[in-house]
Structure formats: structure tokens, C-alpha cells
Amino acid sequence: MTAPETEEFAERFDVSRETLDKLFAYEALLKKWNPAINLVAKSTLEDMWSRHFLDSAQIFAMAPEDARIWADFGAGGGFPGLVIAILSAEKAPERQVILVESDLRKSAFLSTVTRELSLNIRVLAQRIEEIAPLKADVVSARALANLPKLLEFTARHLKPSGIAIFPKGARWQEELAQAKESWSFDYEAIESLSDPNSVVLKIHGAERV
Numbered sequence: 336m337t338a339p340e341t342e343e344f345a346e347r348f349d350v351s352r353e354t355l356d357k358l359f360a361y362e363a364l365l366k367k368w369n370p371a372i373n374l375v376a377k378s379t380l381e382d383m384w385s386r387h388f389l390d391s392a393q394i395f396a397m398a399p400e401d402a403r404i405w406a407d408f409g410a411g412g413g414f415p416g417l418v419i420a421i422l423s424a425e426k427a428p429e430r431q432v433i434l435v436e437s438d439l440r441k442s443a444f445l446s447t448v449t450r451e452l453s454l455n456i457r458v459l460a461q462r463i464e465e466i467a468p469l470k471a472d473v474v475s476a477r478a479l480a481n482l483p484k485l486l487e488f489t490a491r492h493l494k495p496s497g498i499a500i501f502p503k504g505a506r507w508q509e510e511l512a513q514a515k516e517s518w519s520f521d522y523e524a525i526e527s528l529s530d531p532n533s534v535v536l537k538i539h540g541a542e543r544v
């Protein structure tokens with residue numbers, strides 16, 4: 336039987352049975368690897384759908400459908416990047432997702448899921464600072480760094496027309512004010528579906544001032 340949170344997820348994001356099965360397979364691999372390499376906090380393992388999957392899928396839904404290159408920085412256990420790739424297989428099949436993760440054990444996990452689920456993902460087991468410009472349409476990052484640092488990471492890798500999408504916690508306004516000291520940009524702050532105190536920041540046209 337399908338759990339209510341799974342049904343709610345399927346309905347909210349209008350995904351097929353095949354996509355749900357890929358998410359179940361990813362969940363099983365994550366639970367298998369987590370005790371060895373701590374991909375997500377143990378306390379959140381039983382909350383996979385209402386927390387990590389929902390949190391990631393809302394980011395997917397905020398990007399233009401025709402975004403071809405999507406880079407997720409500091410992908411860790413695959414949030415949001417792996418969920419983006421699983422949803423993209425159904426809804427944006429031309430898209431390639433690039434997962435940048437410098438921790439070798441975590442990037443090995445990301446490569447295993449990529450292979451087992453036949454996803455259109457390129458895993459880069461490198462530091463963001465060291466990779467060649469990606470010319471991405473979208474860059475996302477969850478729980479990686481504060482906003483000024485994220486803008487610095489993103490600047491080299493986003494196309495001029497591209498957007499950056501960063502989920503942020505309750506202190507997002509402080510980070511925004513700090514970022515505005517060195518950057519000019521347009522943004523939207525969208526209330527997070529997984530936590531009413533958090534937002535997802537959508538940023539366009541960032542330029543150093």
C-alpha cells in the first residue's frame with residue numbers, strides 16, 4: 336500500500352508510477368548507504384518524502400521547463416539534485432543534471448544511484464572552485480554555504496540568462512542584506528512547502544558591485 340505522504344507527493348507534482356518507483360529505489364539505496372557515510376541526518380530518514388523529497392521537488396517546480404543544464408552544488412546524498420534528475424527524466428527528458436560533490440564517498444553514492452536508475456546525470460567529484468565553467472541554465476544548492484558565498488560559487492557557472500535557486504532558513508533576510516553589500520541581483524522569496532519559516536530564493540542577473 337502507498338503511504339499518504341507518497342500519494343500526496345504524487346498528486347502535488349503530478350508524477351507517474353514509474354517516477355515514484357525510481358524515488359522508492361533511491362530511498363532504499365540512501366537507507367542502505369546512510370549508516371556508513373551519513374548522507375542525511377539519521378533523524379530525517381523516516382521523513383524522506385515529507386522532508387527531503389518534497390523540499391527538492393518544490394525546487395524542480397520553480398525552474399523553467401526548458402532549462403537544459405542544471406547544476407547542483409554540494410549535492411551530498413542527492414538533495415535536491417538527484418530528485419531533480421528523477422523528475423526531469425519524466426518531465427524534461429532533454430535535461431542533464433550535473434552533481435558537484437567533493438566528498439569521494441558521497442560522489443560514489445551519487446554515481447551508483449545514477450547508474451542503477453539510468454539517469455541523465457554527470458557526477459563531478461571535485462571542488463566547485465576547481466571545475467571549468469558549466470554554462471548552466473540553473474544552479475541549485477541546499478545547505479552548502481551562506482548567500483554571499485553561494486553567489487560567488489555560482490557566478491562562474493551560470494549563463495547570463497540563468498537562475499540560481501537556493502532554499503534558505505529563517506535567517507534568510509540577514510543573508511540577503513549581507514549579499515547586497517557585494518552583489519546586485521533580482522530575487523523572489525517563495526515560502527517553502529516543507530517549513531513555513533524557510534523560503535526558496537530565486538535569483539536572476541547577479542553581478543558584483
Ligand SMILES: C[S@@+](CC[C@H](N)C(=O)[O-])C[C@H]1O[C@@H](n2cnc3c(N)ncnc32)[C@H](O)[C@@H]1O
Nearest residue numbers: 409410411414435436437438461462463477478
Ligand atoms: C551539508 S551538506 C548538504 C548536502 C545536500 N545538498 C543536502 O542538502 O542534503 C554539504 C555538502 O557540500 C559538499 N561540499 C562542501 N564544500 C564543497 C565544495 N567547495 N565543492 C564541492 N562540494 C562541497 C560537502 O562534501 C557536503 O556533502
